[in-house]
Amino acid sequence: MENSRDKSLRDLIVVNNLGGLLFWRTEEHVLSTGYLPLWGVSVCRYPASGKPILYIPELEPRDRLPEGVEIKTFPWGIIDCADPWEVLFNTIKEDIFKRGIDHLPLGYVPHFGQTAPPLMSGEGAPLPLDFLKRIQAIPVKGLRDVTGPMLELYMVKQPHEIEAIALSNKIAGIGIKAFYHHLEPGISEAEVASVVEAAVQNQMGKNGVEYAKAWPLIMSGPNTAYGGTFNRTTGKKLVSGELVMIEMAICVNGYWADITRTGTTGNVQPELLAIYEIVKEAQQMAIAAVKPEITGGELDQIARNYIDKKGYGDYYNHALGHHVGFRYHDPGPGLSPQSDLRLKEGMVLTIEPGIYGEELGGGCRIEDNVLVTASGHEILSDFSRALNPLSRDSF
Amino acid sequence: MENSRDKSLRDLIVVNNLGGLLFWRTEEHVLSTGYLPLWGVSVCRYPASGKPILYIPELEPRDRLPEGVEIKTFPWGIIDCADPWEVLFNTIKEDIFKRGIDHLPLGYVPHFGQTAPPLMSGEGAPLPLDFLKRIQAIPVKGLRDVTGPMLELYMVKQPHEIEAIALSNKIAGIGIKAFYHHLEPGISEAEVASVVEAAVQNQMGKNGVEYAKAWPLIMSGPNTAYGGTFNRTTGKKLVSGELVMIEMAICVNGYWADITRTGTTGNVQPELLAIYEIVKEAQQMAIAAVKPEITGGELDQIARNYIDKKGYGDYYNHALGHHVGFRYHDPGPGLSPQSDLRLKEGMVLTIEPGIYGEELGGGCRIEDNVLVTASGHEILSDFSRALNPLSRDSF
Numbered sequence: 001m002e003n004s005r006d007k008s009l010r011d012l013i014v015v016n017n018l019g020g021l022l023f024w025r026t027e028e029h030v031l032s033t034g035y036l037p038l039w040g041v042s043v044c045r046y047p048a049s050g051k052p053i054l055y056i057p058e059l060e061p062r063d064r065l066p067e068g069v070e071i072k073t074f075p076w077g078i079i080d081c082a083d084p085w086e087v088l089f090n091t092i093k094e095d096i097f098k099r100g101i102d103h104l105p106l107g108y109v110p111h112f113g114q115t116a117p118p119l120m121s122g123e124g125a126p127l128p129l130d131f132l133k134r135i136q137a138i139p140v141k142g143l144r145d146v147t148g149p150m151l152e153l154y155m156v157k158q159p160h161e162i163e164a165i166a167l168s169n170k171i172a173g174i175g176i177k178a179f180y181h182h183l184e185p186g187i188s189e190a191e192v193a194s195v196v197e198a199a200v201q202n203q204m205g206k207n208g209v210e211y212a213k214a215w216p217l218i219m220s221g222p223n224t225a226y227g228g229t230f231n232r233t234t235g236k237k238l239v240s241g242e243l244v245m246i247e248m249a250i251c252v253n254g255y256w257a258d259i260t261r262t263g264t265t266g267n268v269q270p271e272l273l274a275i276y277e278i279v280k281e282a283q284q285m286a287i288a289a290v291k292p293e294i295t296g297g298e299l300d301q302i303a304r305n306y307i308d309k310k311g312y313g314d315y316y317n318h319a320l321g322h323h324v325g326f327r328y329h330d331p332g333p334g335l336s337p338q339s340d341l342r343l344k345e346g347m348v349l350t351i352e353p354g355i356y357g358e359e360l361g362g363g364c365r366i367e368d369n370v371l372v373t374a375s376g377h378e379i380l381s382d383f384s385r386a387l388n389p390l391s392r393d394s395f
Numbered sequence: 396m397e398n399s400r401d402k403s404l405r406d407l408i409v410v411n412n413l414g415g416l417l418f419w420r421t422e423e424h425v426l427s428t429g430y431l432p433l434w435g436v437s438v439c440r441y442p443a444s445g446k447p448i449l450y451i452p453e454l455e456p457r458d459r460l461p462e463g464v465e466i467k468t469f470p471w472g473i474i475d476c477a478d479p480w481e482v483l484f485n486t487i488k489e490d491i492f493k494r495g496i497d498h499l500p501l502g503y504v505p506h507f508g509q510t511a512p513p514l515m516s517g518e519g520a521p522l523p524l525d526f527l528k529r530i531q532a533i534p535v536k537g538l539r540d541v542t543g544p545m546l547e548l549y550m551v552k553q554p555h556e557i558e559a560i561a562l563s564n565k566i567a568g569i570g571i572k573a574f575y576h577h578l579e580p581g582i583s584e585a586e587v588a589s590v591v592e593a594a595v596q597n598q599m600g601k602n603g604v605e606y607a608k609a610w611p612l613i614m615s616g617p618n619t620a621y622g623g624t625f626n627r628t629t630g631k632k633l634v635s636g637e638l639v640m641i642e643m644a645i646c647v648n649g650y651w652a653d654i655t656r657t658g659t660t661g662n663v664q665p666e667l668l669a670i671y672e673i674v675k676e677a678q679q680m681a682i683a684a685v686k687p688e689i690t691g692g693e694l695d696q697i698a699r700n701y702i703d704k705k706g707y708g709d710y711y712n713h714a715l716g717h718h719v720g721f722r723y724h725d726p727g728p729g730l731s732p733q734s735d736l737r738l739k740e741g742m743v744l745t746i747e748p749g750i751y752g753e754e755l756g757g758g759c760r761i762e763d764n765v766l767v768t769a770s771g772h773e774i775l776s777d778f779s780r781a782l783n784p785l786s787r788d789s790f
Contacts, residue, residue: 038625038627039625058624059624059625060625061621061624061625061627077624077713078712079712079713079714079731079732080732110524115518115519116518117512117516117517117518117519119627120610120612120626121512121516121610122512122610122644122646122723123510123511123512123644123722123723123724124510124512124519126724129505129542147524188597188599188600189599190596190597190598190599190600190607191593191596191597193596194589194592194593194596194597195593197589197592197593197596198586198589198590198592198593201585201586201588201589201592201628202583202585202586202589203585203630204583204584204585204628204629204630205583205585205629205630205631205632206630209630210629210630212585215515215516215517217515226456229453229454229456229472230433230434230454230455230456231515232433232456232514233596233599234599234600234605235598235599235600235601235604235605236600237600249517249518251517317473317474318472318474319474327518328517328518329518329521336474337474337475
């Protein structure tokens with residue numbers, strides 16, 4: 001497999017005078033070798049030259065490992081091994097020594113907080129408390145934080161990654177269709193979330209989808225008033241005349257989309273319909289302006305000014321969007337009032353204005369994932385944004 | 396609300412000569428005040444006396460905050476606030492100064508790796524990279540790691556927690572029933588996972604269930620051969636004559652259960668049926684022995700010796716069980732060959748022997764959550780363990 005990230009990773013190593021890179025977070029695995037860890041304890045050593053080495057637990061499945069890498073195992077989870085980490089760290093240390101790079105620091109991205117989950121996503125990766133201290137002790141010169149240069153790599157997606165993110169968006173569309181299909185009075189928010197989750201997960205094993213999982217959050221009626229402050233599913237039943245929002249994280253084969261739609265159970269009061277049209281227009285104006293060289297702040301202002309002008313500025317309480325693809329929210333400067341992010345071809349950004357308020361009786365947001373192209377943009381989530389698309393036959 | 400954890404937390408503070416405790420992980424919130432964070436950025440300061448203080452983001456929902464705590468907010472996620480963390484850390488610092496405890500260290504549990512997810516579980520808590528460094532800098536004397544004494548608190552569940560874990564197990568039973576109901580040739584593993592997930596999530600809003608989420612993993616036929624090394628759902632379709640395993644993490648209102656059942660699509664070959672009976676017998680023998688004062692190693696040996704004696708010792712490649720309740724896998728010494736854990740009333744442990752192997756053509760595991768009582772034990776997940784319980788009318 002041709003790995004189009006290879007050259008930029010090697011360049012990063014050389015420019016920073018490093019002995020290589022050490023990665024263990026899910027997103028760095030996906031970016032560097034395309035590998036999606038199951039247990040979450042695998043470490044990648046990306047050298048200045050030669051094959052990248054994946055140190056994986058013996059328990060890890062072998063049928064989806066990337067090509068072009070060297071695989072070494074360590075006895076994590078093996079019942080009679082008291083300290084598998086000692087084995088792992090010693091192996092890495094020996095390998096570095098043998099390669100003659102033990103006098104150089106290695107680059108890494110420190111792990112904390114907001115990180116994509118491994119496949120077993122019911123809890124964080126089972127790394128030990130002293131993992132960071134012990135892995136930092138491996139090279140004599142320690143580890144050097146390369147978050148800055150890695151951010152540059154994160155923000156500009158490569159063709160194979162764009163294809164993968166587009167697939168994630170396509171599968172998201174199947175979930176969104178299930179969402180619209182179930183907007184009937186009497187069904188609970190939790191039940192709507194369940195059918196969306198099922199629609200996405202059921203794509204596994206079809207059309208190149210090996211792994212698919214969605215985290216849909218459904219808010220209806222008065223609950224939509226808080227859609228700008230938090231997203232949360234409850235057991236509330238849908239009733240006639242409500243707006244219904246879906247906020248959804250979705251991961252397909254390790255690549256993420258982040259989608260919001262607002263639908264209705266019918267007969268919504270006029271002000272909420274008006275708000276919907278304003279949000280939709282603001283979003284369309286911002287998307288239309290997406291192209292290389294425009295800044296994040298300028299894009300944010302396009303949507304914000306329009307909503308302001310319509311009198312709802314106080315009800316739009318968040319930024320316009322963020323990078324997406326390696327996780328639910330990719331790092332880096334996004335689309336917000338003061339952002340000086342300058343858009344480049346290959347960036348994938350969410351565009352997600354909204355209006356919400358208790359005194360408005362609810363709220364709505366529309367969120368799409370937009371690729372910056374050489375000449376402008378392409379909407380990766382270009383399925384319906386109508387309030388009730390099924391009756392309009394627009395799917 | 397009477398908080399039965401209150402006295403032991405105050406004692407921990409006094410005995411260790413601390414100025415209080417600082418918590419931010421989901422599990423410490425749930426244990427100390429019963430609060431289940433949504434965004435994952437809330438901090439709890441538990442003082443030696445007086446009400447615990449919850450520092451929550453302004454965006455956090457207010458309708459499920461615990462009673463008996465003081466609430467302070469900080470502007471995380473507010474669009475025009477450049478550094479909400481500075482506000483948070485300064486507020487905590489001032490509060491500590493005002494309380495006259497700024498000369499004492501505060502206790503904390505370092506955050507790394509295996510942590511329960513916040514409600515927005517598509518990614519880890521959105522804490523900044525320098526969170527730990529900055530929060531450690533708050534008390535002049537720094538933070539002191541109290542993982543050791545906290546572990547003691549984790550391992551012995553209080554009556555209100557046992558009730559909550561029992562509810563989580565009860566809801567798990569609804570998911571397991573859906574699992575058995577769908578074991579038909581032609582349905583994919585992913586589809587089975589979806590219906591289980593839906594059955595659990597649909598309980599939200601009913602009978603005291605405010606939040607319910609399951610992470611079911613389904614393995615069928617040859618895929619069950621790896622059930623002892625990893626659990627993973629694929630798009631494989633079930634065919635007649637297979638064993639089918641479900642491994643499921645489930646969180647209800649912040650409290651966790653961890654359940655495994657093995658079912659069948661019918662007409663399974665004799666050796667696999669024999670394996671199933673051996674695992675079931677081994678599990679029943681281990682469960683029957685659960686009582687205060689027995690050690691984790693002794694319990695492990697009961698199941699292991701039986702499986703050894705039957706000739707399958709080489710195919711049982713993991714420990715017998717672990718603590719459960721505050722997350723999918725609670726910390727602390729569990730049930731494994733060398734474990735000197737001495738069981739106490741109030742502990743909740745999984746009991747989960749298994750036999751698996753490629754050359755056996757598959758594998759199976761049965762996992763229950765067992766409470767240690769004064770006189771013995773109570774099985775919290777006491778729903779059917781039969782291979783095909785629906786035809787036997789045993790639900």
